[in-house]
Amino acid sequence: MIGLDQFITKNTTLTGENEVDVDPIQAMKFSVSPMVCVAVQCKVASDLPKLVEGLKRLAKSDPMVRV
Numbered sequence: 001m002i003g004l005d006q007f008i009t010k011n012t013t014l015t016g017e018n019e020v021d022v023d024p025i026q027a028m029k030f031s032v033s034p035m036v037c038v039a040v041q042c043k044v045a046s047d048l049p050k051l052v053e054g055l056k057r058l059a060k061s062d063p064m065v066r067v
Contacts, residue, residue, distance in 0.1 A: 005060070 040055075042048050059067040 008060075 040051065042051050055067045059065045
């Protein structure tokens with residue numbers, strides 16, 4: 001499945017086109033706050049777009065990450 005990452009934010013449920021008996025999975029609610037706060041910066045300024053893209057991907061894939 002290629003290209004789904006542009007439509008999925010953090011979590012999703014995929015089903016078949018003809019499925020009618022599917023119960024939606026509710027989003028998990030986290031009652032915790034981040035335990036670690038880290039500041040990051042590029043050693044080389046030209047790498048900033050790569051860092052930003054990497055942080056966006058990390059935040060999109062892990063529900064506990066806040067950027």
